[in-house]
Amino acid sequence: MKKTYGALVVGAGVGGIRAALDLAETGQSVALIDKKPNIGGILTQLDYQFPNDHCGMCKMLPLTERDGSSQFCMRKGLFHRNIDIMLSTEVTALEGEPGKFMVTLRKRSAFVDPNKCIGCGKCSEVCPVKVKSDFNAGLTKRSAIYLPVPHNIPNHYVVDLDNCLRCWQCYNACPTGAIDFKFEERQGFHILVADSDPKTFEDMKDWLQDQNFPLRHVFDGDAAVDALADQSRQVRILFLDMGLPGSDPEKVLRRGLELNPDLHVVLMAQPDQEQAARELAGQGAKDVLLKPFEPKRFVPWLDKLYMRMMSDETLDLDVGAVILAGGFECYDPGEVGDVLGYGREPAVVTSVEFERMCSGTGPSNAKLIRPGDNKPIKKIAWLQCVGSRDLKKKADYCSSVCCMISIKEALLAKKLTKGEAETTIFYMDMRTFGKEYERYRQNAEANDGVKFVNARIHSVVPADQTSGSKDIKVLYLDEAGRLQEEVFDLLVLAVGARPPVGTKELAEALGIETNEWGYCKTRYFTPSRTSAYGIFAAGSYNGPKDIAETLIQSGAAALEASRIITIYAPLTERTPEPQPEYRNVSRETPKILIALCTSCPILEQTVDMDSLVARLGGLASVAQVAKIGSACTKPGWEEIEALADKHSPNRILIGACQPYAYIPKLRELGQTIGLNPALMDVVDIFTPTAARQGEDKGAVEREVFSALSMASVRLLGADPTPLPPATQVTRKALVVGGGLAGMTAAMGIADHGYAVSLVEEQETLGGQAMNIRYTLNDEDPVKFMEDLIDSVQKHPNITVYKDARVVLSSGRAGRFTSVIATDQGAVSFDHGATVLATGGREANVYDYGFRVHKCVMTQRELEDQLASGALDTSALSGVAMIQCWRSRDEGRSYCSRVCCGQALKNLLMLKKRNPELPVYVFYRDIMTYGFAETYYTQARKAGAVFIRYDLKDKPKVEFEDKVPVITARDPILQREIQVRPSLLVLSGGIEPNEVSDLQEMFGVEVNADGFFQEAEYKWRPVDFLKQRLFMCGLARAPGNMSETIASAKAAAQRAVRILSEMRLTSGSVIAEVRHSLCSLCGKCISVCPYGARSLDLEQDMILVDELLCQGCGACAAVCPNSASLLRGFRDQQVLSVIDAALNGLNYGRARAAEPETATQTEGGES
Amino acid sequence: MSQTEVKDTKTKKADLEARALADIQDMVAACMQCGTCTASCPNSFAMDYTPRQMWRMIIFGMLDEVLKSKTFWLCSACYTCTLRCPRGLPLTRAMAALKRLAALRGGEQRKKAAFYKEFINNVHKYGRVQETGLMFSYFTTMMDPFLPLSYAPLGLKMLGKGKLHPPSGAHKGKLDAIFDKVKQMEGTT
Secondary structure: OOEEEEEEEEOOOHHHHHHHHHHHHOOOOEEEEOOOOOOOHHHHOOOOEOOOOEOOHHHHOOOOOHHHOOOOOOOOOOOOOOEEEEOOEEEEEEEEEOOEEEEEEEEOOOOEOOOOOOOOOHHHHHOOOOEEOOOOOOOOEEOOEEOOOOOOOOOOOEEOOOOOOOOOHHHHHOOOOOEOOOOHHHHHOEEEEEOOOHHHHHHHHHHOHHHOOOEEEEOOHHHHHHHHHOHHHOEEEEEEEOOOOOOOHHHHHHHHHHHOOOOEEEEEEOHHHHHHHHHHHOOOOOEEEEOOOOHHHHHHHHHHHHHHHHHOEEEEEEEEEEEEOOOOEEOOHHHHOOOOOEOOEOOEEEHHHHHHHHOOOOOOOOOOEOOOOOOEOOEEEEEEEEOOOEHHHOEOOOOOOHHHHHHHHHHHHHHHOOOOOEEEEEEOOOOOOOOOHHHHHHHHHHOOOOEEEEOOEEEEEEOOOOOOOOOEEEEEEOOOOOEEEEEEOEEEEEEOEEOOOOHHHHHHHHOOOEOOOOOEOOEOOEOOEOOOOOEEEOOOOOOOOOHHHHHHHHHHHHHHHHHHHHHHOOOOOOOOOOOOOOOOOOOOOOOEEEEEEOOOHHHHHHOOHHHHHHHHHOOOOEEEEEEEOOOOOHHHHHHHHHHHHHHOOOEEEEEEOOHHHHHHHHHHHHHHHOOOHHHEEEEEOOHHHHHOOOOOHHHHHHHHHHHHHHHHHHHHHOOOOOOOOOEEOOOEEEEEOOEHHHHHHHHHHHOOOOEEEEEOOOOOOEHHHHHOOOOOOOOOHHHHHHHHHHHHHHOOOEEEEOOOEEEEEEEEOOEEEEEEEEOOEEEEEEEOEEEEOOOEEEOOOOOOOEOOEOOEEEHHHHHHHHHHOOOOHHHOOOEEEEOOOOOOEOOEOOOOOOHHHHHHHHHHHHHHHOOOOOEEEEEOOOOOOHHHHHHHHHHHHOOOEEEEOEOOEOOEEEEEOOEEEEEEEEOOOOEEEEEOOOEEEEOOOEEEOOOHHHHHHHOOOEOOOOOEOOOEOOOEOOEOOOOOEEEOHHHOOOOOHHHHHHHHHHHHHHHHHHHOOOEEOOOOOOEEEOOOOOOOOOHHHHHOOOOOEEEEOOOOEEEEOOOOOOOOOHHHHHOOOOOEEEOOOOHHHHHHHHHHHHHHHHHHHHHHHOOOHHHHHHHHHO | OOHHHHHHHHHOHHHHHHHHHHHHHHHHOOOOOOOHHHHHOOOHHHOOOOHHHHHHHHHHOOHHHHHHOOOHHHOOOOOHHHHHOOOOOOHHHHHHHHHHHHHHHOOHHHHHHHHHHHHHHHHHHHOOOOHHHHHHHHHHHHOOOHHHHHHHHHHHHHHHOOOOOOOOOOOOOOOHHHHHHHHHHHHHO
16 A cells, blocks of 8 residues: 655664654654665664764654653664654655655565564574675674674564575574565466577576476467466566567567566577677666576576565655655775775774774674784774875765764773773874864873874885784874884774765656765755755765764754645644543552463473463462463454453553564553553563573573563552643744844744744844855855845744843743843743754954954955955955964864865955965864865865964964064974965954853853753754753854754754644653652752753742653752652662562572562562 | 077076976975875985975975975886875876976076986987996086096996997987977977
């Protein structure tokens, strides 16, 4: 059946997941597909991420309505009721228009039935094939039947048909018959051989004897056409000889395809007929085989062809919008030859391989030992820009992420070796342009002893060939020009990014443009739109990005997609889900129903079920223990429903496998029988049986019993009082700041039909972006801003308050009231979400003769003068620019990231007007990340001279007759140079605007540099820790117009997510206050990271906003009186679970003696 | 190249130099000072400036200092730097262009260029290098009585091994066509 989705997301890495979640949370249904057999993209391979060097992927899971999606480790799997995940699936065609696209997908079969596979791994053991494991970046081998990611849930084996030998050993080894090679179905799969030579057919018949195919033979073209017309035995594969008598092959081919468009035609040709056959192949034949055939290759080939034809599926979907999140691939240095020793020296690895070496699921179990000789690694070098910034490899762009990855890896190496490892990073420019990057680098250098060397390694040779040691010697030229040699245990090549394989084909299928490096092309002011309307670029599909920016880009793409869906294919009726009515069981005695799923044969083989059932029946408050068929099937589930009806329990415990899959089912069950799903639980009783097969029966039984008894005690102690009622959401938004970010966010929200109030301090809209007169890529920012201001002012849903300030904001999550002071008086405004886009400004430091001499100006002033024509470039004798004038300095530990681009923009404009004009740029690291790198190359080609300086040796500026004289040291020539330009241009960087009043009003934090502090640098880049508040633009972090637009759209999407709900319910685990014990000390208020607690002075009590509370438990831990407690995690509940676990240990021993131990858990509760 | 044009360019030598320098600057402008050229250069040990410093000086327009250096004269055109340069710059071509530029200047540079000039004359004349003839014409051009003495030990060693032969005219004139063609091409470019 054809399915309809709001959006199709192509690529299930973090970028795709973010976009899918963003849409799913607003109620859209999403199809999330990936060509790989697993989700997670490249991050499945990377265990540690900046800045805390942990994973943290789960932090992107929904926080509001958090009971609605399974809150499981994201590296294992993603479960959301609105997201359908399809793996090994690719888009093959797209038709239609925005709002009603028809997409055709091809799903490659895994040939393993996920319902039968128990993950025992016997198939993999017997498989004779060993190929490089993609997961471990080729450092280990895997079989042709394998687990794509070892820690996934659910984790099923898949067959890699391309590498499969068709030996069928796995098929025979599988204990559950999960491997499906469609043996029986072969009898209905007709193959026709049309060849005048009977030998061809005889051979084939001989070879294919074991394959069970019905093979037929015809000698001429006419007979072939007749056979093809026989509908009762429809031919699926036609072997067509090029020299067939009668009707010529072309006619047979055409007729065959007319009769059955899916007919797979294989042309058989003598070597001299190849050309003709290839031509015919263009008319619909799928393959050309040259005679004579080799049975060794022919048989597996045909078998695989059959498997693909029978098992692969073609799916058709109707979708409203398409989001592309294909990510990027890592550059393979293997293709360059052996200059850097990769592939020749085992001590030379790529950064991805190094990540795997550090990983617990990697080849060496997180021990840093060298591949090849297992020597412990103590001295490691990193080489930056391998495959990036390389004109020769057609990669005139910066991959943006490798610098930070290398610093992180260096710190990781230190951690794994307990600080022993010596780490050196060889770089050209350290591009630490992102938020908190520069501080991370400075700490790595100053506190952790990571060495940074500005040099490029040019050769790698064995350190000592005679001893057979695998150490390597790297040769490089230091800045002073001396040749240096250094011996290392390991050299890590920081490989750059490449567009994902298949981008070109996908672009053709979808009709979108790619840029000159093969990435998806997007425009500067519409960073998430591809060239085709209704198709959007998320994540790093339009250029390599780090995680935070990937997620921002995905948020922006989700907003655009959601806008398209709203306009062209609105959800027919977004009725809020019926508020389920649960019966109040708080006054009933606990009655637990335990249902054990027995569908898996190994459970009954390893566990004595009768004894287990008897034991469970003896547990406190257990009313009924039942064995059921299979819980995951419909009849099995009906059994549970019937049992619940019959016994009307008020707690339900199910023992089955894959507990994460039951979350939506429990919710349904709750609605049917009127029991709160918080009083139900599913326990995994399968893993102990599978993992410990063959072990002592008692031990396995003990483990199963222990898991079940712990869960039953936990349920016993669960709080049965009904949840607080859902809060109505005020479906309006407040946007503070009327600059580019604020206006973009306001437009994004307003386009979804929600009312927005936009508050701007100044008398005009536009903010800093109004100072931008032209861009590097020839876009027109002036017109763009005029249009944007115009549309904001005309938008029916936006109320603009200029010359106004927010003076007061109060209320509860979802229902805020703010007071806006305008010149007309104060206005009060109710809103459910808030976006803070307060912006920043160009930093001005009065230094280097700035504001003393007319010839000294900022880049912005130069831009102004160039745009207005006030500056006569032909009258200039030279221009000098000083970068990082006050950035990345003591007290300003961040890179303003826009200045280098701005300098290049002005420089290229100067050179365009006057190509002879000498331009000197004094810089520390040129931060032309991403595709901006190409403008750096252009600037150098245009003849601008770039002179690097160090913080400890800054350029000195003096003035002679009002002409600046700049003295600096050229590190290459190692001598002083002096330039006397007619203009000195300074890059001052960006500072955030002062926000202390807003901070107090909204209860939000800023970081050490004064920018807003996000909930999490990487995973929640536009969220405040306090719910319902979002940030974007310069107030979040420095960025150019394109990046500001992306962050504003991402923030708008987050706000739309809140506003799309009519009402919000809290999670089941939230904090409560026992007011009788509370001494109002206020410790819980300051410790709450979410700002969920407040002191109500009128009532003299601490209040908890149950929507803001995330159930972390910090308040319960800090409260001296135990007045603060966590619903669903009370002390006695946790203690009795521990008791149950301990009793479970005694189970084996106590079993024979007497069955009373378990019931004693009640004692633990008192 | 016609006679009059040659005369004309001679009067505008400074101009020509400036243009040649600009050409070389263009060749190396995109250099990002990674030093791969220097590190790969087999002759760098004998150079007074490293190739990287040389490019830097060219970018800064320090022509006089560049021409005082012997670095570019020591380039043996092995093309390793060109092959390895991550920016894909034509470095060997730039070295050759520097040699031509130096030869243009005359004076001290004329002497430095003498060996190259005599070498190619010798090849032209004999159709291949004839060592004895080459050294003889080189010494005559240099007009330095001590120069032959400094080569005497090498000469004797080669003589002892039977490596020195009187010039042979067997291949005389055979390369004329190539040289004419080159002249013609240079005239047009």
